[in-house]
Amino acid sequence: MIIRRLNTKDADFAAKFSELVAVDSSVDPEITRRAEAIVEDVRKRGDEAVLEYTNRFDHMDAKSMEEFLLTEEDLKKALETLPEDQKQALKTAAQRIRSFHEHEIGQSWSITEKDGTKLGIRYIPLDSVGLYVPGGKAAYPSSVLMNAMPAHVAGVGRIVMVVPTPGGKPNQLVLAAAALAGVKECYTIGGAQAVAAMAYGTKTIPAVDKIVGPGNAYVAAAKRYVFGTVGIDMIAGPSEILVICDGKTNPDWIAMDLFSQAEHDELAQAILLTPDAEFADKVEESIKRQLPNMSRKEIIEASLKNRGAIIVTDSIDEACRVADTIAPEHLELSVEEPEKYADKIHHAGALFLGAYTCEALGDYCAGPNHVLPTSRTARYSSPLGVWDFQKRMSVLQVSKEGAEKLGHVADVLARGEFLTAHSASSMYRVSELEKK
């Protein structure tokens, strides 16, 4: 079996389906314990502890924290010295991501009532944000753009990047992406120690207000632990793609779209839903034919075998209903007239409409963010965006006349809650009462 086949008509579909989409959210308590110990140590000993852990885990021999610092100039130089095709591709992607995210900027607003009372919401960029970038093979320049650009567009004053360099040499594409996305300060450190340094601050690295970006289990545990001291983004699970196809897209395209998710990780999930059983056969055949040529064939094979599926449905409508229960990170509606079905999808991180809109275009350069809710969290959460780097503040300015009117309302409700200072504070502003 290269990929499991289900049919919504099968008697045991419900059971097999729920087994397929079960989310393993278990956390290794030993990793949590070790990550938390590192965080507490960095909190206590600062730079000294960061230096020790970095030398130990990343096989470095640094004498001081300064050796880990990369300046804005270092990042710009990385961009300038890239091969021309990479430089241009990165610039095009950065420009498109920037331009899309500019539409996401929240605008302050206020309303003024007849009595002069003004009420509104002010949008304010965060002061400082820390971006975690994994080292080694999983160091994705596209993720640097996707994480840092919305912060940059939001107007965050200070964007710090950390990226471990266990081999010693930083990935030039990653540094170039950082230069394009407004990063001006970078440290070649990683792991729980880097998260702790950004959360609590050290002598070398001033604390930030929020930490974003993907990382391994230690990084995730450290982020969870420091949450509250700083803000964090979501903790991402394995990547997922769900393709709904009417059978009219080239089966090789669909097979490759499934591969493009499966190649990330053996735990990634790639699912095809189609009402066309013959098309299902064709995609399976294409998977078998194309797989041997893929550079990451072992990972793809394991992912498809463990967590992949082709599900034959009654109709496109039924496929949309099944997809909604999965709430996938990425959903391709590879059908003719996708607009007819788009509104039937309520739960997905990103929706890709039509055969030409493959997920990979969204991953790199279409413009929308590729950091998306996984593990069914699209039911209640959203892509990373400028909204994650602006906060809102309520602003209230009640007029004398307004205070008189509202004071009586607050008074009644405060007494109903036995909060008499709230009541007195409101009634002090009621002018008739003052005159008594």
Next chain:
Amino acid sequence: MIIRRLNTKDADFAAKFSELVAVDSSVDPEITRRAEAIVEDVRKRGDEAVLEYTNRFDHMDAKSMEEFLLTEEDLKKALETLPEDQKQALKTAAQRIRSFHEHEIGQSWSITEKDGTKLGIRYIPLDSVGLYVPGGKAAYPSSVLMNAMPAHVAGVGRIVMVVPTPGGKPNQLVLAAAALAGVKECYTIGGAQAVAAMAYGTKTIPAVDKIVGPGNAYVAAAKRYVFGTVGIDMIAGPSEILVICDGKTNPDWIAMDLFSQAEHDELAQAILLTPDAEFADKVEESIKRQLPNMSRKEIIEASLKNRGAIIVTDSIDEACRVADTIAPEHLELSVEEPEKYADKIHHAGALFLGAYTCEALGDYCAGPNHVLPTSRTARYSSPLGVWDFQKRMSVLQVSKEGAEKLGHVADVLARGEFLTAHSASSMYRVSELEKK
């Protein structure tokens, strides 16, 4: 000492100030352990466990879950049978909160590029939300309005409320507020068991997608534990007020504003910043004079003594800078021409401008939400709002021409990340290549 006095000029100000504003975010591991055990038990045994824990902790003798159900009719009846002044005050507050929050509704948008490529963001209400309401004395009808109304305005399909009734009798004001805020389903259960029931679902209570609302340490621990399975709102710390006053507001008003926060909780924090040392004396005198008349004088006294302060500053400008480092939940700028200073404040949950805008008006009926970031989290987080009950989905529809252009960009970047299936998937959409 009724309240501590600091002066920014004092040699030991920095040390005393950081002691004053230190946040104790420690969590009792024993409470966490017990809450998690209850959650896991409810996850396993469902209704049976909820029934057992509710009977045990709330001293009930229910035979079945049905006894905990309150229907939409029960809620409406509670509203109808309220005393007229309470009914009117609640309706006015509900209407104002609704009307303010309607401005917060996120609107879907999309842009169309020259080549026909369409990119955008769709806003979608959550399917279902659970609202936790504490029982007993801390059952605040205003909190029901503030938590449920934004969900209702967002268009959430199902809003479930849980409220424990350890005495047996539910608070009629709470039920009435629920009726006004679109709650149609209510259970008189509470604690970690209620959180677990809403997160995982039981036979009687279908699972929700997000849980909001304040609760005790068990509820907070349970919410933290189920996060990921469902969304949660922030975990609130003790309430805080910071008043900046130029000395021109009636000192009795300011003293009462400090009381209105202090009366919540012995751990609540009330701080006055003023450049006018004589005014500081007057407020202190007013505190001494008014305190004995307050119904919650013991709580107020403890709060002011433990965590309160009057801080004399150099200027209003300096007061704004000090306030910004505290990032308080509520900030009153009780000065003449508050507009001159408002933009100097970057970190606060809600900003109250001018002497007539006391916090209590915002707590009950001005319109903006009273669920606000505490414990310095206003540096990176926002008031509760419609944005917490709508999620966003990216929608991409790349045209044939757009795919050709973007495909080459994605191809270069994907190869830079050694993700060749991403590259092949993109290049399948490049038409020149197809012709080869």
